[in-house]
Amino acid sequence: MTVARDEVERRVESLSQALRNAGLRLTHQRLEVVREIAQSDEHPNAESVYHRVRARVPTISLDTVYRTLTTLADLGLVTRVAATLGPTRYDANVSHHHHFVCARCGLIRDVVDEQLDAVAVPHSASAFGIVESVEVQLRGVCKDCGKKEREHE
Ligand SMILES: [Zn+2]
Ligand SMILES: [Zn+2]
Incomplete structure (x- = not known):
C-alpha cells in the first residue's frame, strides 16, 4: 500500500x-x-x-x-503517533484513522474502518473529561516478524 x-x-x-x-x-x-x-x-x-x-x-x-x-x-x-516506543513517529495522514502496531519491530500501518470509527465512548472515560475523538491502536505481530518467529521455532 x-x-x-x-x-x-x-x-x-x-x-x-x-x-x-x-x-x-x-x-x-x-x-x-x-x-x-x-x-x-x-x-x-x-x-x-x-x-x-x-x-x-x-x-x-x-x-x-x-x-x-x-x-x-x-x-x-x-x-x-501516540504511544509508540522509541523516537517520535510522524504521520502525514491527518484524516481520521486507526493504527496497526507491531509490538516486535514497531511497524505502523494505517487502518481505516467505519466500525472502529463508530466505537462507543465508555462512561468510565467521561470521568476524565470530554472525549473528542477515538483512535484505536491494534497491537500485534506483523507478517514479517511472525514469519521470522516461525522460522526460529
Ligand atoms: Zn514486525
Ligand atoms: Zn497513520
Whole structure:
C-alpha cells in the first residue's frame, strides 16, 4: 500500500504552504523532507526520513529534518503517533484513522474502518473529561516478524 500520487501532491502543497505561512523559507532541503513525509505510509521517525532524503540530497543535516518535522507537527499538519516506543513517529495522514502496531519491530500501518470509527465512548472515560475523538491502536505481530518467529521455532 502506498499513498496515491494526487494525495501526495495535495499534501506537499498544503505542507509547503504551511511552512511558508509559518515564516520558514521553503528551501530545497525542506521541500525534500516535506516530499518524503508526504509520500510515506510507514510513519517514519526523523532518522529514517533523514536517511531517505540524504540519498537524494547528500548535504541535508539531521537537524534540518528534525526541525522541519517538529514545525509541521506543531502546526498540526503531521501528527505524532501516540504511544509508540522509541523516537517520535510522524504521520502525514491527518484524516481520521486507526493504527496497526507491531509490538516486535514497531511497524505502523494505517487502518481505516467505519466500525472502529463508530466505537462507543465508555462512561468510565467521561470521568476524565470530554472525549473528542477515538483512535484505536491494534497491537500485534506483523507478517514479517511472525514469519521470522516461525522460522526460529
Ligand atoms: Zn514486525
Ligand atoms: Zn497513520
